[in-house]
Amino acid sequence: MLSGIDCFRVFNGVRLHYNSAKYDYFIVGPAKISKDSFDGRSDKWSFVKLGKMVDEKLAPFLFSNCFFKNKSLWVKGIGPDDLERFDEWCEKQKNRLAMFDHQMASIDLTTELKINNGQLPGLMEKVFAGDFEVDNLLVLDHFIGMVDIWDTKLADHLEWQSFVAKFRKYKPFYYNYKPFDPQRFREILKSKR
Numbered sequence: 001m002l003s004g005i006d007c008f009r010v011f012n013g014v015r016l017h018y019n020s021a022k023y024d025y026f027i028v029g030p031a032k033i034s035k036d037s038f039d040g041r042s043d044k045w046s047f048v049k050l051g052k053m054v055d056e057k058l059a060p061f062l063f064s065n066c067f068f069k070n071k072s073l074w075v076k077g078i079g080p081d082d083l084e085r086f087d088e089w090c091e092k093q094k095n096r097l098a099m100f101d102h103q104m105a106s107i108d109l110t111t112e113l114k115i116n117n118g119q120l121p122g123l124m125e126k127v128f129a130g131d132f133e134v135d136n137l138l139v140l141d142h143f144i145g146m147v148d149i150w151d152t153k154l155a156d157h158l159e160w161q162s163f164v165a166k167f168r169k170y171k172p173f174y175y176n177y178k179p180f181d182p183q184r185f186r187e188i189l190k191s192k193r
Contacts, residue, residue, distance in 0.1 A: 002051035002058055005038045006030070011047065011075060014062040018169050025059075026172045046075040053083070063173040064089040067134070067166055092135065093178050100185060103136050104192045113146050115153050120160060124150070128159070134167065138174050139185050 002010075009030035017025035038044055054061045065082050066073050068089070073082075092099055112123040123140075126132035141147045147164065154160040174180075 002055050004044055004048035004051055005033070005035055007047040007051035007058060008038050008041075008044070009033050010058050011050070011062060014059060014066055015073070017063075018066045018166060024172075026176060043075055046078075050075055050078060053078075054086075057086075060090075060173075060177055061086045063170065063177075067170040067173075092133065096135065096139075096178070097184055097188065099133060100136050100139055101188045103132055104140075104188060107132065109144075109192075113144070115150060118154065118157065120154070120157065121146075121150060124160070124163075128163075134170070135174060137167075138171055140189075142180075142182065143186065143189055 009032070012031035012033060013023075013025050013029060016023040016031060038047075051058065061082075062073065064086055065078075068085060107123060107126070112126070113121050115121050120128075123132060123137070127134060127137055137147075147167065150160070151164055
C-alpha cells in the first residue's frame with residue numbers, strides 16, 4: 001500500500017509534469033515535499049484513500065486521467081468515473097497492436113494528414129471526436145513525424161495548441177508504460193499503404 005505522503009508526492013509530480021514546461025516526471029520523479037508540509041494539509045486523508053485505491057498503479061492512473069480528463073485532476077474529485085477511465089485505458093494498452101491495426105484500416109493517410117486553410121487535419125478531427133485513439137496518433141507520429149509539422153502550421157490554432165502541449169507530456173508515459181516494439185507497428189503501417 002502506498003503511504004499518503006508518497007501518494008501526495010507522485011500526485012504533485014504528475015500534475016507538475018503536465019502543468020509546467022520545465023518539469024519532467026521521468027527525469028525528476030515524484031515531487032520533493034516534506035512530511036511537515038504534507039501533515040499540514042487538510043486533504044491529507046484523501047491521499048491516504050487514493051493510495052489505497054490504486055496502490056502501485058498510482059502514476060499510470062494519474063498520467064492517463066490527467067491527459068484524458070478535460071479538467072484538472074483534484075484529489076477530492078477523484079471518483080468511480082476516473083477509475084473506470086483508467087480501467088478502459090489499461091485494456092487498450094493490452095491490445096495496442098490490434099487497436100492500431102484496426103484504426104489504421106479506417107483512415108486514408110494521403111488525405112487525413114493534410115492541413116487546409118489553417119484548419120485541423122482530418123485525423124485530428126477524428127481524434128477530437130473520439131474516432132481515433134491518441135495512442136495511435138503517438139505511434140503514427142513516431143514513424144511520420146507529422147505533429148511537429150502540424151505545430152508550425154497551426155501555431156495560431158488554440159484547440160491544437162492546448163492539445164499538443166498535453167500530447168507531448170503524455171508521450172514519454174506511453175512509451176514508458178509498456179514496451180514499444182516499433183518493428184511490429186511498422187509492419188502494420190506498411191501493410192496499410
